[in-house]
Amino acid sequence: MSKLTEKYAIVGVGESERSKNSGVTPLHLALDAARAAIADAGLNATEIDGFMSYSEHDSCTSHQLATYLGVRPKYVKDIMGGGSSTEMLIADAIGLIEAGMVNTVLIYRSMNGRSGVRMGGGGWDVNMLQTAFDGGSFIIPYGAGSPSQWFGLFATRHMHETGITKEHFGHVCVSAYEHAQRNPKAFFYGKPLTMEEYLKTPDLSFPFNKHDYCLESDEANAIIVTSADRAKDCKSRPVYIMGMSARQCHPHAHYWSDLSQVAADYVAPDLYQNAGVKPEDIQVASIYDCYSWVVLRQLEAYGFAPRGEVGAFVAEGNLKMGGKLPTNTAGGMLSEGYTHGMNNVLEIVRQIRHEYKGTDRQVENCEIGICTGWAGPDIAGAMILRN
Amino acid sequence: MSYQKPIPLKTLDNSPYWDAADQHELRLQKCMSCGEYAHPPGPSCAKCGGTELSWETFGSDVKGTIYSYVISYRPFLPGFQDDLPLVIAQVELENPSGVKILGNVIESNHEEIKIGKPVQMVWVDITEDRALPQWKLL
Numbered sequence: 001m002s003k004l005t006e007k008y009a010i011v012g013v014g015e016s017e018r019s020k021n022s023g024v025t026p027l028h029l030a031l032d033a034a035r036a037a038i039a040d041a042g043l044n045a046t047e048i049d050g051f052m053s054y055s056e057h058d059s060c061t062s063h064q065l066a067t068y069l070g071v072r073p074k075y076v077k078d079i080m081g082g083g084s085s086t087e088m089l090i091a092d093a094i095g096l097i098e099a100g101m102v103n104t105v106l107i108y109r110s111m112n113g114r115s116g117v118r119m120g121g122g123g124w125d126v127n128m129l130q131t132a133f134d135g136g137s138f139i140i141p142y143g144a145g146s147p148s149q150w151f152g153l154f155a156t157r158h159m160h161e162t163g164i165t166k167e168h169f170g171h172v173c174v175s176a177y178e179h180a181q182r183n184p185k186a187f188f189y190g191k192p193l194t195m196e197e198y199l200k201t202p203d204l205s206f207p208f209n210k211h212d213y214c215l216e217s218d219e220a221n222a223i224i225v226t227s228a229d230r231a232k233d234c235k236s237r238p239v240y241i242m243g244m245s246a247r248q249c250h251p252h253a254h255y256w257s258d259l260s261q262v263a264a265d266y267v268a269p270d271l272y273q274n275a276g277v278k279p280e281d282i283q284v285a286s287i288y289d290c291y292s293w294v295v296l297r298q299l300e301a302y303g304f305a306p307r308g309e310v311g312a313f314v315a316e317g318n319l320k321m322g323g324k325l326p327t328n329t330a331g332g333m334l335s336e337g338y339t340h341g342m343n344n345v346l347e348i349v350r351q352i353r354h355e356y357k358g359t360d361r362q363v364e365n366c367e368i369g370i371c372t373g374w375a376g377p378d379i380a381g382a383m384i385l386r387n
Numbered sequence: 388m389s390y391q392k393p394i395p396l397k398t399l400d401n402s403p404y405w406d407a408a409d410q411h412e413l414r415l416q417k418c419m420s421c422g423e424y425a426h427p428p429g430p431s432c433a434k435c436g437g438t439e440l441s442w443e444t445f446g447s448d449v450k451g452t453i454y455s456y457v458i459s460y461r462p463f464l465p466g467f468q469d470d471l472p473l474v475i476a477q478v479e480l481e482n483p484s485g486v487k488i489l490g491n492v493i494e495s496n497h498e499e500i501k502i503g504k505p506v507q508m509v510w511v512d513i514t515e516d517r518a519l520p521q522w523k524l525l
Contacts, residue, residue, distance in 0.1 A: 126393035126464060135427030137395045137405075141519060142491050144475050145464035149457050153477055153489075157455035160502045206458040254427055256489060259455055259477060 005276065008094045009231040009238035010385070012041030012106075012224035013346045018185060018337045021115040022218035027060035029220035030110035031068055037106065037222040038069075042235025048224065050075040050096060050105035054085035054340070058117035059110045075102050082119075082340040083288050084247060084373025085109075086223070087381035091246030093225045104230060109342045110220035118216055119147075119338075135254035147376065148205050148213060148291060150256065154377050155207050155293040157259045164296055166207060168311035170198040172292040173211040173334055175319035180331030182361045187215050188335035212292040214333035221342035223349070237353045237387065242368070243275025244383040255378040263380035264301035264372065271370075272303075275384035279303040282384070283366040284351045285327040286344035288374035289334050295319075295327070298372055302382070326363045341373050352387045390513045392466035401428050403442045409518050411510040413445040415486065424486045449508035450525070451478040454487055458497050472497045478506055478522055488520070495524045 014036025016022075016029040030053075038045055051062035051073050062076035075096060079085060086107065093105035113119065129145060130136040144150060158164060177193040180186035193211060201209040231238035248266035252258060272278060279302060287295045287302075296310050304325055305313035319327040330336045330347040337343050348369045356362035372382040397405050404427075407414030416428035420437030431438045456476040462468045474492040479485065492500060493511070506522040513519050 124464075126466075127396060129464075130393060130396045131398075134429075135401075137398065137401055138427045139489055140464065141393045141395045142475055142489060143392070143459065143462065143464050143467040143470065143473050144457075144489070146459075149459060149463060149475055152457035153455045153475070156457060156502070157477075160455070202460065203458070204461055205463070206460075252433055256477065257426065257487060 003274065003276070004094065004241050004243055006228050006240050008097065008225060008241045009228050010223055010241070010349050011226050011231045011234040011236050011238050012037040012043065013349045014038070014040050014222050015343070015346060016110075016220040018187070018217050018219040020218060022112055025060065026058065026110040026112060026220065027064055027068065029112070029218065030060055030065045030108050030222070033108055033110065033220035033222040034065060034069060034106055037224050040236055041224050043104070043224070045069040045071050048104050048106045049073060050093060050102035052077045052089045052093065052105060052107045054079045054081040054089060054109055055111065056080065056082060056117065056119070058112070065108065081375065083290060083375040084379055084381040085340065085375070086342050086345050087244060087371070087373040087383050088247045090225055090241070090383065091244050091381070094241070097225070097227055104224060104226040106222055106224050108220060108222040109339045111339065112218040113338055114216040114218050116218070133254070135256070139256065146205065148208050151291055151294060151377065152205055152207055153256060154259050154262065154297070158293070158297060159207060162308045162310070164311045167195070167199065168296060168314055169207070169212055169292040170195050171314040172289070172295045172319065173198055175314065175317070176289065176328055176332045176334040178320055179329045180335035183330045183336060186331040186336040187217065188331060207293070208291060211334070214290045215335070215338045217337040217339070219337055219339055219343070221339045221346055223342070223345060239349045239352045239385050239387060242277065242384040242386050243271055245270035245274060245381060247379060247381045250378045253378065255376065262297060262301065262377040264298050264374060267372070267380050267382050268302045271382050271384060277368060277384060282325065282368050282370050284329065284348060284363045284369040285325050286348040286369070286371040287327050288341050288344065288372050289328055289332040290374065292334065294374055298374065302370065302372065321360070321363070329361065329363060345371055348385060352385055354387070393464065394513065394517055395519065400430050404428055407444060408510060408520050409516060411447050411518060413447070413449045413508060413520070414442050415445065415483065417441050417443050424483050426486050426488055445482065449480065451480040451488070451506055451508075453492070453500065453502050453504045453506060454479040455502060456492070456500055458500065474500050476500070476506070476522060490520055490522045492522045492524060499524060
């Protein structure tokens with residue numbers, strides 16, 4: 001991808017209500033999120049001509065969403081995917097806008113992730129799972145059916161090689177929960193976590209206890225991407241995309257065959273080169289956090305601390321307000337809510353706009369932020385944003 | 388009672404591995420072009436793209452060391468509720484060195500599981516004609 005600086009912007013963000021039992025369909029949630037994002041941008045729905053979504057077969061289609069916004073879309077796309085799909089679809093939208101196929105794209109993720117199809121909820125057909133992944137027959141018969149077990153194999157090895165401890169996982173969790181105390185819409189608002197409590201919580205699957213796992217929620221999120229030219233006509237303060245590395249992969253689809261590397265290792269150099277900035281230029285972050293350890297491994301991959309020093313970096317409080325890299329400032333997926341990463345995108349857009357100015361939730365004077373996506377050790381993408 | 392857990396599905400690419408396992412032997416796929424062993428096996432070599440593949444048998448005395456592991460205290464798939472805590476380990480083989488095979492470390496005190504611990508492959512007969520390779524602490 002060539003230099004993107006100042007050519008494309010996120011001009012609208014919005015969400016539905018967040019709950020554990022929405023009582024409505026994903027289409028209703030998506031409509032709420034889309035209308036909120038459209039109002040945030042100050043657009044008419046008919047000015048949006050592209051609609052995209054990602055899901056795990058648990059959502060509505062883009063065509064349905066456009067239909068009930070009263071729009072005949074010029075382009076729709078619904079992909080199967082979880083983490084890092086937001087970044088990939090933004091890159092796809094940019095490509096289509098650059099090619100002149102569409103002008104403005106709305107991207108959403110809508111799910112009844114708690115009351116409907118639960119990611120951690122089981123009920124999967126085990127023979128389907130054996131064929132769903134490369135080499136699935138070599139993991140499913142051994143009871144390894146959860147990302148917490150798959151990523152856990154990477155985490156245990158990483159702990160062994162770099163000296164990261166459970167206490168370092170705890171710092172990621174405690175920091176996230178602390179951010180959630182400033183966000184009344186976070187699930188864990190009013191429920192702070194102490195290190196003492198973290199450390200005495202029994203493991204669900206070593207090396208992870210329940211605090212290391214993300215939440216499950218019913219909600220939809222939406223964002224609107226357009227060209228910098230069109231962004232000038234929007235009501236919101238545009239957040240410009242400085243650079244992206246939309247989607248990189250582990251060398252092997254059966255990524256368990258090599259626990260020493262993750263896709264994010266390949267995203268980082270491409271991203272920084274594309275954006276023309278360095279890790280030390282970044283003041284606020286949304287780091288994909290399906291598990292606490294995933295944040296630690298990405299801090300290493302994206303160069304915020306050298307390998308072996310990531311634990312000390314989080315122990316110093318650097319993910320908290322006033323730290324070097326306030327991260328997941330709405331509480332993240334560990335303590336706010338879970339839409340496979342898009343809620344973290346909404347938050348960093350609001351931070352970079354200085355939407356919380358005058359409150360203790362604003363990362364003071366932040367100009368440049370990083371937003372990372374992690375489908376797993378196998379697939380990742382990221383973008384750097386500025387105001 | 389019949390076996391409640393998932394039974395490895397034999398496919399076009401992996402059946403020589405599982406057929407050997409049913410005979411309590413380890414068999415691995417090897418690329419004739421670059422010499423790379425592939426686990427899991429595939430339709431061609433993941434290292435060089437080569438299409439000339441062969442299978443090599445390593446018998447029934449298979450040793451390795453624990454390269455990484457998780458210990459699950461709840462079942463994440465149906466059928467594993469009586470196997471808790473469940474140790475899932477990635478084991479690095481002694482021969483051919485570097486190849487890694489995932490399995491459960493069975494009949495072991497989970498508190499003794501550590502990276503670097505030596506293990507031996509054992510085969511558990513799960514149905515009349517199927518066997519599942521597993522690991523035991525040495």
